[in-house]
Amino acid sequence: xxxxxQSLPSSFFHFFIFMDxxxxxxxxxxxxxxxxxxxxxxxxxxxxxxxxxxSGCGKSTLLRLMxxxxxxxxxxxxxxxxxxxxxxxxxxxxxxxxALLPWRTVEGxxxxxxxxxxxxxxxxxxxxxxxxxxxxLSDFKKAWPRQLSGGMKQRVAIARALAVxxxxxxxDEPLSALDxxxxxxxxxxxxxxxxxxxxxxxxxxxxxxxAVRFGHRIVVLSRRPGRVRExxxxxxxxxxxxxxxxxxxxxxxxxxxLMRDDAxxxxxxxxxx
Amino acid sequence: xxxNETNPVPFRGGGFSHKPSFTVWMMVFVMLILFWExxxxxxxxxxxxxxxxxxxxxxxxxxxxxxxxxxxLRASLQRLILGWTFGTLLGVGVGLLIGLFSNVRAGLxxxxxxxxxxPKIALLxxxxxxxxxxEGSKVATILFGTFFPTVIATYGGVDNVDRSxxxxxxxxxxxxxxxxxxxxxxxxxxxILSGFRISASIGIILLVAAEMIGAEFGVGAYILLAGSLMAxxxxxxxxxxxxxMGLSMAWVIGKVENYFLKWRV
Ligand SMILES: Nc1ncnc2c1ncn2[C@@H]1O[C@H](COP(=O)(O)OP(=O)(O)OP(=O)(O)O)[C@@H](O)[C@H]1O
Ligand SMILES: [Mg+2]
Numbered sequence: 154x155x156x157x158x159q160s161l162p163s164s165f166f167h168f169f170i171f172m173d174x175x176x177x178x179x180x181x182x183x184x185x186x187x188x189x190x191x192x193x194x195x196x197x198x199x200x201x202x203x204x205x206x207x208s209g210c211g212k213s214t215l216l217r218l219m220x221x222x223x224x225x226x227x228x229x230x231x232x233x234x235x236x237x238x239x240x241x242x243x244x245x246x247x248x249x250x251x252a253l254l255p256w257r258t259v260e261g262x263x264x265x266x267x268x269x270x271x272x273x274x275x276x277x278x279x280x281x282x283x284x285x286x287x288x289x290l291s292d293f294k295k296a297w298p299r300q301l302s303g304g305m306k307q308r309v310a311i312a313r314a315l316a317v318x319x320x321x322x323x324x325d326e327p328l329s330a331l332d333x334x335x336x337x338x339x340x341x342x343x344x345x346x347x348x349x350x351x352x353x354x355x356x357x358x359x360x361x362x363x364a365v366r367f368g369h370r371i372v373v374l375s376r377r378p379g380r381v382r383e384x385x386x387x388x389x390x391x392x393x394x395x396x397x398x399x400x401x402x403x404x405x406x407x408x409x410x411l412m413r414d415d416a417x418x419x420x421x422x423x424x425x426x
Numbered sequence: 427x428x429x430n431e432t433n434p435v436p437f438r439g440g441g442f443s444h445k446p447s448f449t450v451w452m453m454v455f456v457m458l459i460l461f462w463e464x465x466x467x468x469x470x471x472x473x474x475x476x477x478x479x480x481x482x483x484x485x486x487x488x489x490x491x492x493x494x495x496x497x498x499l500r501a502s503l504q505r506l507i508l509g510w511t512f513g514t515l516l517g518v519g520v521g522l523l524i525g526l527f528s529n530v531r532a533g534l535x536x537x538x539x540x541x542x543x544x545p546k547i548a549l550l551x552x553x554x555x556x557x558x559x560x561e562g563s564k565v566a567t568i569l570f571g572t573f574f575p576t577v578i579a580t581y582g583g584v585d586n587v588d589r590s591x592x593x594x595x596x597x598x599x600x601x602x603x604x605x606x607x608x609x610x611x612x613x614x615x616x617x618i619l620s621g622f623r624i625s626a627s628i629g630i631i632l633l634v635a636a637e638m639i640g641a642e643f644g645v646g647a648y649i650l651l652a653g654s655l656m657a658x659x660x661x662x663x664x665x666x667x668x669x670x671m672g673l674s675m676a677w678v679i680g681k682v683e684n685y686f687l688k689w690r691v
Contacts, residue, residue: 252591
């Protein structure tokens, strides 16, 4: 399961600690509108789960429930196993809109996530330098967010997430605010990060190509109220999922066939209010 | 239609953005003063209507010579600084409470809106009864007058802080206090500082009004006396002092903004 190559030194900084996440019969409604209906899902350590589904089916809501930003109406979200002590923030988000504080520099934005923890200044500086070099941002330590391109902003957000050594990364369309080239490069970076040291991730996306590229399992939600429609497993290791892969294309087409009617219906539903 | 004709695409962009130019402003200012002086000299502007700038300037020099300028200025600045400082500090405090706690908001924000609309100078007689005819009532008027706009600017600023940043703070497990200190207050700061600009000019208006109602010293008292003697040169000199006071406050706030909001541009 782990993707740590043999060549890395044993003292290699450990960012990720495995933890299983289990969702039991999650149902959630806003007012009269049921958004999620009876969702069951288990995510095991080191695994990447992609969640796809038509617009408005409750993907973002599901992710907020998983990270404890909202409480489900019924059902439970369980963390299996004690949250590891070395993890400062076991469930860590990467947001679509980056969510960087414009009044803090790159360095300051990362330090924000560390300041509430009993860490010495020295240690926190070490962590910051380390995550910045992992995300190729060392030269931009003192830059303001407004000076960065979208792709760089999202890399800062990824660096910030790495800094707290998450057990599970929760990503809500982290690449959809970016242009397609930047998206491609950042996807490579994410895969690279995972190959160096595998982590657990829930990755919400609109983009089926991203889903088949990054996910070990792909959860297809139906249109609202969101139910698990199917879970598609891809056995091919991430390292072998380059471009022009027929097998992946096939999975992608299969996913689209699953979603197409729902997506069309969801579209009409939105139009009719 | 000749298809071998080439024309540059006409430029239609540009404009609608401002470049500050000190020289242009200086030229306008100097020309205005020169025109005014010239008009007064040839009698185009009657001396009864408006004194020449040189006369107003002479009145100003006289004010310095007699040593009265410092007396008036000190009295005025003391009132203004006391009233404005406490008014804005309390205003920011109460504004944050209203912005952060829904109970406080439910209780106070209608009251704030109701009192905000009252011209505070109308309350001066009450303040005189409560705080005495001396400094107390004048400082209270300014304090009261600057408090309410600051409250409204502050909680408006808090309301406008990007919710997704707050959610980010929560998702990293920041304490409530950290979220307030590191996300909400910096996010509300631009609105709070532009509130300061407004409250500074309100402060000057109330200062003059309060000093006109009963003060021995102060720029407002000086202007009132000049007015009742029809000494228009002194009146213009006094008003210019007020204008300079306003400009310097705006300048200081501008510097503060440059420092605290350097992340903006
Ligand atoms: N805080 C909220 N209050 C009320 N309704 C909400 C709230 N958040 C989401 N909804 C509604 O719940 C439904 C699901 O929203 P959600 O954002 O989870 O969908 P999504 O699958 O992420 O959609 P998209 O693909 O467009 O991002 C939508 O119809 C939305 O309007
Ligand atoms: Mg969403």
